[in-house]
Amino acid sequence: MNRRRFLQISGFSLAASSALWSCQTSSRQRSSSDGRPIAKYGRARDQSLRIACIGVGGRGLDNLNELLSECDAGPQPQFVEISALCDVDLNMLDMAATRIPNAKRYRDFRLLYRDIQSGAIEIDAVVISTPDHTHAFATAMALACGLPVYCEKPLTHTVAEARTIAAMARAAKVPTQMGTQIHAGNNYRTVVELIRSGAIGEVSFADCWDNRSWCCGQLTPGALVPASLDWDLWQGPTLPSPYIKDIAPANWRRYWKYGSGTLGDMACHILDLPFWALGLGEQNGLRAEIGADGPAVDSVGCPASLEVSWAVTWPSRMAGKDPLILRWFDGGKVSPTVQELSAKDKQNYGRFNTLFQGSKGFLLSNYDEHLILPGALAEKVVAPAPTLTRPAGHHLEWINAVRAWTMDLPTDFAMTGSNFQYASRLTELVLCGAVAYRSQGSITYDFESGIIVGTNAKRAMELMTAPSRDGWALDPNSLFFNSNGFKIH
DSSP states (O other), X not given: OOSSOOOOOTTOOOOOOOOOOOOOOOXXXXXXXXXXXXXXXXXXXXXXXXXXXXXXXXXXXHHHHHHHHHHHHSSSOOOEEEEEEEOSBHHHHHHHHHHSTTSEEESOHHHHHHHHHHTSSOOSEEEEOOOGGGHHHHHHHHHHTTOOEEEESSSOSSHHHHHHHHHHHHHHOOOEXXXXXXXXXXXXXXXXXXXXXXXXXXXXXXXXXXXOOOOOOOOOTTOOOOTTBOHHHHHTTSOOOOOOTTOTTTGGGGBTTTOOHHHHHHHHHHTXXXXXXXXXXXXXXXXXXXXXXXXXXOSSBOOSSEEEEEEEEOTTTOSSOOOEEEEEEETTOOOHHHHHHHHHHTOOOTTOOEEEEESSOEEEEOSSOEEEESHHHHHHOOOOXXXXXXXXXXXXXXXXXXXXHHTTOOOOGGGSTTOHHHHHHHHHHHHHHHHHHHTTSOEEEETTTTEEESTTHHHHHHTTSOOOOTTOOOOGGGOOEETTEEXXX
């Protein structure tokens, strides 16, 4: 048995694989020659961390490149090697292999995890950049192996999956990070500090918006599967269906079966700022009344535009106060409040994507800049002393945490900003917006229990999960742990 812990998920079985490329030794030093202690799992500070990348096309290739560049450019360069590449599309796999020719290549990530379990390949951490519908399964298997994980946003495709992954991450106690890259940016951290310092007073609502429109997915029976693509593997846990023309590498976002439209694509980036600044990831007893408005619901394709509102309450806030209101607009819709401010000030504030309204004034922000209104208030605001660290990079923040973990240095969930405890609740909030829209009525969601209450609860609860095919069920009841690690079935 491999020294790493492994959970054998029910129904997980694999046929013997064909011979795969052998993993080559990094050119960097791989042994401690000066007597320094060897780290847990054999990693010393001067040894490369061995990374497996699952999904290497599109965003996956970006993550690979950004990871390597951040590690090389940091104040203390971190040695990493990409030891394994995995993608269901041979064209994407070959493209990544031109950059990382010595990595072992896989098309099925289950084969990668099998090799990790058996000891056929040594991996220290996993980066997952697959479409949304495979996030949870690929992440669960990494956590079950006791491996640190970086997973793209949203963390999962369904609310139920987010809660399962959060529980697994708590048990695994490994460094995790969701791919909200801007979370590490200086501007976001400055805005959080300003809001928490009371620069615009007590915040009563926040608006977020994005003009993208991942919408209107349609079935195309009879389309030919590209020769490079393993369509069966691409579908992963979803119920099998005929190939949809041009669904990869990005158009899957237009389909409920695989994505969640613009809301699923962008809200974890943009709503992240008020979610963080207002401490919603830290509150006990959090509840939200959620409503959504858009075009008539289509069972296949996501809407061209969407408006979602969350009226959020929690016990420590509610002493005679109204709920905190969050609103989301996409597909060309924009915050009416920012439109009013633009008209009043004869200014175009359209470059921003987030607006906070406080008792003293407003704060507008995007990824790179922020603005306090009115100007008279801005002149009085004194920048608070920094309370948040400024990491050299989002990927590097996670890699540094992985390095500390491999060396048995003190680690906890807070070592990364978008760790899975934080990211899972943000993902729940976002995906509940899609549930409210698809259930065609407002819902009230209790974040502690994961239960929807109210007149629309039955239909909404059905949308909290997604059907899966045999051998791919992510059953929360199967995720048991004991003092020796993960339960082996």
